Amino acid sequence: MGFGITELLTIHLAAEHPQVVPISLFIVILCLCLIIGHLLEENRWVNESITAILVGAVSGTVILLISKGKSSHILVFDEELFFIYLLPPIIFNAGFQVKKKKFFHNFLTIMSFGVIGVFISTFIISFGSWWLFSKLGFKGLSARDYLAIGTIFSSTDTVCTLQILHQDETPLLYSLVFGEGVVNDATSVVLFNAVQKIHFESLNGWTALQVFGNFLYLFSTSTILGIAVGLITSFVLKTLYFGRHSTTRELAIMVLMAYLSYMLAELFSLSGILTVFFCGVLMSHYASYNVTESSRITSRHVFAMMSFIAETFIFLYVGTDALDLTKWKTSSLSVGGTLGVSSVITLLVSLGRAAFVFPLSVLTNFMNRHTERSETITFKHQVIIWWAGLMRGAVSIALAFKQFTYSGVTLDPVNAAMVTNTIVVVLFTTMVFGFLTKPLVNYLLPHDASHNTGNSDKRTEPGSPREDATLPLLSFDESASTNFNRAKDSISLLMEQPVYTIHRYWRKFDDTYMRPIFGGPRRENQPEC
Numbered sequence: 463m464g465f466g467i468t469e470l471l472t473i474h475l476a477a478e479h480p481q482v483v484p485i486s487l488f489i490v491i492l493c494l495c496l497i498i499g500h501l502l503e504e505n506r507w508v509n510e511s512i513t514a515i516l517v518g519a520v521s522g523t524v525i526l527l528i529s530k531g532k533s534s535h536i537l538v539f540d541e542e543l544f545f546i547y548l549l550p551p552i553i554f555n556a557g558f559q560v561k562k563k564k565f566f567h568n569f570l571t572i573m574s575f576g577v578i579g580v581f582i583s584t585f586i587i588s589f590g591s592w593w594l595f596s597k598l599g600f601k602g603l604s605a606r607d608y609l610a611i612g613t614i615f616s617s618t619d620t621v622c623t624l625q626i627l628h629q630d631e632t633p634l635l636y637s638l639v640f641g642e643g644v645v646n647d648a649t650s651v652v653l654f655n656a657v658q659k660i661h662f663e664s665l666n667g668w669t670a671l672q673v674f675g676n677f678l679y680l681f682s683t684s685t686i687l688g689i690a691v692g693l694i695t696s697f698v699l700k701t702l703y704f705g706r707h708s709t710t711r712e713l714a715i716m717v718l719m720a721y722l723s724y725m726l727a728e729l730f731s732l733s734g735i736l737t738v739f740f741c742g743v744l745m746s747h748y749a750s751y752n753v754t755e756s757s758r759i760t761s762r763h764v765f766a767m768m769s770f771i772a773e774t775f776i777f778l779y780v781g782t783d784a785l786d787l788t789k790w791k792t793s794s795l796s797v798g799g800t801l802g803v804s805s806v807i808t809l810l811v812s813l814g815r816a817a818f819v820f821p822l823s824v825l826t827n828f829m830n831r832h833t834e835r836s837e838t839i840t841f842k843h844q845v846i847i848w849w850a851g852l853m854r855g856a857v858s859i860a861l862a863f864k865q866f867t868y869s870g871v872t873l874d875p876v877n878a879a880m881v882t883n884t885i886v887v888v889l890f891t892t893m894v895f896g897f898l899t900k901p902l903v904n905y906l907l908p909h910d911a912s913h914n915t916g917n918s919d920k921r922t923e924p925g926s927p928r929e930d931a932t933l934p935l936l937s938f939d940e941s942a943s944t945n946f947n948r949a950k951d952s953i954s955l956l957m958e959q960p961v962y963t964i965h966r967y968w969r970k971f972d973d974t975y976m977r978p979i980f981g982g983p984r985r986e987n988q989p990e991c
């Protein structure tokens with residue numbers, strides 16, 4: 463049997479470098495996905511995530527036909543690859559690009575959605591799965607599995623909504639959706655890791671407290687580590703000023719230190735997501751002002767590009783993995799059973815999200831009633847926040863593979879069923895809910911109305927004159943009675959307007975002590991960020 467030059471070359475490459483052909487093919491498909499996404503940029507219904515999934519599904523179908531039904535994969539999924547190489551640039555870019563003024567001004571609201579909300583959602587999904595799965599004939603999961611399922615499906619993917627919302631027109635809404643999405647992913651992963659440490663053979667009344675204690679430990683230490691690495695990087699760049707000789711070095715330092723923060727967190731068994739996120743926030747706040755203007759612009763584009771490629775890569779894989787016949791054949795559920803379990807999970811996700819979005823929004827509006835802010839979280843905003851968190855994405859896929867597979871492979875029918883259900887839920891929520899997101903947002907927030915809402919948020923907070931922001935917290939040049947009266951007024955303001963007061967005093971502390979050491983412009987010269 464004769465071979466042409468192309469066939470011989472392919473056989474030779476496959477023999478000498480077995481990964482060259484699949485990696486090259488995946489890169490070609492990735493480029494094709496970017497081109498198609500560009501052509502569909504103005505489409506009302508399709509976004510980047512949906513485009514990547516569709517291209518992945520079509521590619522998987524073609525490969526399935528070529529391989530005569532043996533496999534739809536180009537590459538084998540490895541959760542370690544995801545957590546070490548793909549996730550860090552996505553989360554770091556989220557922290558680096560975040561509008562810090564809005565993020566920290568709404569910090570308590572974002573944290574309540576992203577932390578308390580995950581606990582509520584995890585409880586509802588875990589309990590609901592335990593109660594309903596058995597009624598559908600799906601059995602064999604352990605208590606750890608049910609808790610893991612709660613954390614897996616509490617992780618949101620807000621990319622679809624963020625591609626439609628505009629920071630300038632709806633700053634409050636964008637800040638809440640964006641901030642909650644990042645904190646939610648971090649909390650879900652931290653809680654997932656805390657669940658893995660539970661000793662179910664010796665459960666007692668202290669188990670819940672132990673889980674909560676492990677969560678607080680992971681959350682706090684990971685945050686502190688990210689802040690520390692960000693501050694060290696900022697101090698080094700400010701002190702040594704690499705830009706005198708090479709702008710390449712200062713950009714390399716930022717990239718390497720960001721990745722080092724994630725790897726240190728993983729080394730100490732902490733949450734790399736939280737660490738690299740807060741490292742990104744600190745680098746954006748301080749370090750980016752200690753480099754040259756060209757490096758500052760380049761860094762933003764480089765980090766955004768790395769994040770974009772990683773996200774597209776993940777959704778492409780989800781599209782191809784949906785056609786993995788091995789998992790479907792191994793699964794203990796029929797197609798009808800899979801659809802039933804997936805429908806239950808989707809329903810629980812919707813209920814779990816509604817259980818905290820609407821009550822916490824009401825609580826937030828109540829807490830901010832004395833701030834005289836013209837913008838509150840309206841019911842329409844609450845609906846969009848609820849809808850934005852219904853979609854499941856990369857983190858859910860990675861956690862499911864980590865819980866129910868070994869290097870992307872499982873021979874257990876129950877575990878295979880959970881992997882296929884996760885893929886179905888991610889595909890359904892991303893495709894169906896993603897298709898409906900843009901018309902829903904446009905219906906609830908017409909352009910003119912949302913534009914006016916955004917402008918109303920830009921008015922100055924009452925009682926916040928610019929000169930107050932530059933005053934130190936306490937002054938040794940003033941009398942004790944003056945300092946005492948200032949502290950008394952501050953405590954009264956804190957009781958009435960907690961969010962605004964904390965933000966105001968952080969600005970004072972930042973301008974007086976932090977920026978002179980770690981870099982950044984003075985407040986009066988700083989553009990809104």
